[in-house]
Amino acid sequence: xxxxxxxxxxxxxxxxxxxxxxxxxxxxxxxxxxxxxxxxxxxxxxxxxxxxxxxxxxxxxxxxxxxxxxxxxxxxxxxxxxxxxxxxxxxxxxxxxxxxxxxxxxxxxxxxxxxxxxxxxxxxxxxxxxxxxxxxxxxxxxxxxxxxxxxxxxxxxxxxxxxxxxxxxxxxxxxxxxxxxxxxxxxxxxxxxxxxxxxxxxxxxxxxxxxxxxxxxxxxxxxxxxxxxxxxxxxxxxxxxxxxxxxxxxxxxxxxxxxxxxxxxxxxxxxxxxxxxxxxxxxxxxxxxxxxxxxxxxxxxxxxxxxxxxxxxxxx
Amino acid sequence: xxxxxxxxxxxxxxxxxxxxxxxxxxxxxxxxxxxxxxxxxxxxxxxxxxxxxxxxxxxxxxxxxxxxxxxxxxxxxxxxxxxxxxxxxxxxxxxxxxxxxxxxxxxxxxxxxxxxxxxxxxxxxxxxxxxxxxxxxxxxxxxxxxxxxxxxxxxxxxxxxxxxxxxxxxxxxxxxxxxxxxxxxxxxxxxxxxxxxxxxxxxxxxxxxxxxxxxxxxxxxxxxxxxxxxxxxxxxxxxxxxxxxxxxxxxxxxxxxxxxxxxx
Ligand code: SF4
Ligand code: SF4
Numbered sequence: 171x172x173x174x175x176x177x178x179x180x181x182x183x184x185x186x187x188x189x190x191x192x193x194x195x196x197x198x199x200x201x202x203x204x205x206x207x208x209x210x211x212x213x214x215x216x217x218x219x220x221x222x223x224x225x226x227x228x229x230x231x232x233x234x235x236x237x238x239x240x241x242x243x244x245x246x247x248x249x250x251x252x253x254x255x256x257x258x259x260x261x262x263x264x265x266x267x268x269x270x271x272x273x274x275x276x277x278x279x280x281x282x283x284x285x286x287x288x289x290x291x292x293x294x295x296x297x298x299x300x301x302x303x304x305x306x307x308x309x310x311x312x313x314x315x316x317x318x319x320x321x322x323x324x325x326x327x328x329x330x331x332x333x334x335x336x337x338x339x340x341x342x343x344x345x346x347x348x349x350x351x352x353x354x355x356x357x358x359x360x361x362x363x364x365x366x367x368x369x370x371x372x373x374x375x376x377x378x379x380x381x382x383x384x385x386x387x388x389x390x391x392x393x394x395x396x397x398x399x400x401x402x403x404x405x406x407x408x409x410x411x412x413x414x415x416x417x418x419x420x421x422x423x424x425x426x427x428x429x430x431x432x433x434x435x436x437x438x439x440x441x442x443x444x445x446x447x448x449x450x451x452x453x454x455x456x457x458x459x460x461x462x463x464x465x466x467x468x469x470x471x472x473x474x475x476x477x478x479x480x481x482x483x484x485x486x
Numbered sequence: 487x488x489x490x491x492x493x494x495x496x497x498x499x500x501x502x503x504x505x506x507x508x509x510x511x512x513x514x515x516x517x518x519x520x521x522x523x524x525x526x527x528x529x530x531x532x533x534x535x536x537x538x539x540x541x542x543x544x545x546x547x548x549x550x551x552x553x554x555x556x557x558x559x560x561x562x563x564x565x566x567x568x569x570x571x572x573x574x575x576x577x578x579x580x581x582x583x584x585x586x587x588x589x590x591x592x593x594x595x596x597x598x599x600x601x602x603x604x605x606x607x608x609x610x611x612x613x614x615x616x617x618x619x620x621x622x623x624x625x626x627x628x629x630x631x632x633x634x635x636x637x638x639x640x641x642x643x644x645x646x647x648x649x650x651x652x653x654x655x656x657x658x659x660x661x662x663x664x665x666x667x668x669x670x671x672x673x674x675x676x677x678x679x680x681x682x683x684x685x686x687x688x689x690x691x692x693x694x695x696x697x698x699x700x701x702x703x704x705x706x707x708x709x710x711x712x713x714x715x716x717x718x719x720x721x722x723x724x725x726x727x728x729x730x731x732x733x734x735x736x737x738x739x740x741x742x743x744x745x746x747x748x749x750x
Contacts, residue, residue, distance in 0.1 A: 171617070232611015232631025240589035240610055243488045249614055250589035306583065306694055307620045375620070375691050377559075381572055382688045382702055383505075387562030392569060395515070395555035398547030402622040405613065476691065477622030480557055480574060 172408045173470035176230035180223040187219030188291035189328020195284035198276035207339040213267040252297035262287040295324045309374040310473040315364035326353035330455040337448030351434040358427040373485035380479035391482040411471020426461020430454040488588040491597040498600045498672035500699035507665035510571030514657035518554040521656035526641045531629045551625045553636040576623040576636035577698030583618040606632045620694045
């Protein structure tokens with residue numbers, strides 16, 4: 171699949187933003203501390219990431235001015251459900267933000283708003299993942315790894331981004347660093363299993379079943395329908411990702427797993443949040459996000475669409 | 487509404503494409519473009535059509551929106567290999583995800599005849615439906631910002647301004663080889679259903695579960711031996727009539743010279 175930058179940016183940015191929202195709610199629930207610094211930076215960051223992601227994906231539509239229509243088909247469409255949930259999440263999230271930032275409160279009903287926002291945020295990420303997981307046409311997406319992967323990576327990047335805020339406000343890093351580490355490791359484990367499983371999966375369809383000519387023998391494309399690339403070849407027939415897959419997977423692992431884990435281990439080993447720890451966790455957050463961007467790029471670029479079977483692929 | 491019709495009528499309009507007959511001339515694709523560029527989903531935009539050098543749209547190559555594409559495949563090995571011309575367009579599936587994934591209600595399946603259409607006034611151009619189609623049947627018009635696809639010539643098959651016999655999709659009326667048939671595949675007694683039964687017509691990629699309505703008729707078994715054509719006696723007769731050995735020794739003059747030259 172063609173890795174469109176708008177979609178990669180949307181899924182990674184909104185994932186991190188929704189994840190951060192969950193961690194803000196967790197922080198409120200665990201500590202009851204409405205530290206203004208965390209609030210003033212945390213909410214603009216979380217909602218900014220989400221909003222930027224949504225806007226970027228909206229502006230890449232053929233008709234952005236009609237985007238509101240996308241909320242109408244929630245009965246059948248995961249994309250529609252995602253749009254609806256994304257908008258709904260703003261309501262409790264903004265209430266949560268107002269309580270924390272303007273009133274200095276994140277207890278009682280304000281806390282409840284935070285909890286509702288956290289749940290809706292995760293449901294939104296779930297819907298995003300389901301858009302991809304539900305596509306039978308793309309075997310690398312249509313499997314049980316997509317949803318857990320999106321959820322775990324949203325939680326991992328969100329956790330990585332709350333740590334610099336905690337460091338900045340002089341709060342304790344340990345409580346959040348440990349579960350964040352858990353989500354980073356979980357994401358890596360899911361990705362690892364995803365790659366081994368999908369690399370070795372039996373083909374879903376072949377050029378023989380696509381043309382129905384399998385009984386004549388192996389089916390090969392002799393002549394395509396056009397002299398230059400069609401829409402389907404441009405949109406679904408991306409091959410470069412598969413060529414560089416191994417190198418890019420290593421890069422994703424280095425930025426997404428190795429660096430964040432090293433930093434988190436150091437933070438856990440040396441309690442007390444100094445400026446050094448603050449700088450380190452910021453580095454881990456940036457590195458982790460870069461790792462997820464590379465991972466997401468691969469998620470698209472490596473995915474083979476069954477319609478490419480008509481254009482010369484022999485199995486998908 | 488992008489939920490599939492639950493009260494679907496029994497009528498399933500579709501195409502039957504005979505892979506034994508198709509000669510790969512692309513006439514159906516050309517006439518499809520011709521009719522539809524001013525039909526229901528008009529226009530079928532082209533880019534870099536005259537330049538091929540990315541001047542018009544920043545994208546390489548001459549390309550454009552087509553509803554019908556003709557591929558050519560080779561199947562089998564060596565002497566048994568076959569060349570098969572393969573027209574591909576929307577199969578107007580019975581349970582297509584291209585419809586259910588659409589977030590706006592732009593994509594829909596008609597209750598009355600099963601035709602799958604896009605309402606260009608609702609489409610936001612998110613392209614998700616094209617991702618959901620296993621058959622590569624939908625093509626995005628980036629100038630108009632909406633998705634386009636085969637309409638089964640909905641504006642032709644019911645058009646009362648046309649003669650009765652012309653009320654078939656453009657691809658069907660233009661095929662010079664008679665490889666394309668149109669009709670109601672929901673009616674077991676229709677000509678197309680009979681043809682499918684007789685020739686063991688099949689669906690493409692049944693494993694996807696989309697239940698395509700269109701059917702393909704397989705190439706007939708290859709005929710290589712004289713008996714296969716019912717010609718053995720005639721050929722045997724001819725063989726007997728060929729003189730055992732020709733002789734040119736009596737040729738002289740110009741013919742003799744020609745004979746010597748040609749025999750070198
Ligand atoms: S062929 Fe593709 S576009 Fe046509 S109905 Fe089936 S899934 Fe939809
Ligand atoms: S591109 Fe248009 S028709 Fe296709 S899913 Fe999006 S809104 Fe629906």
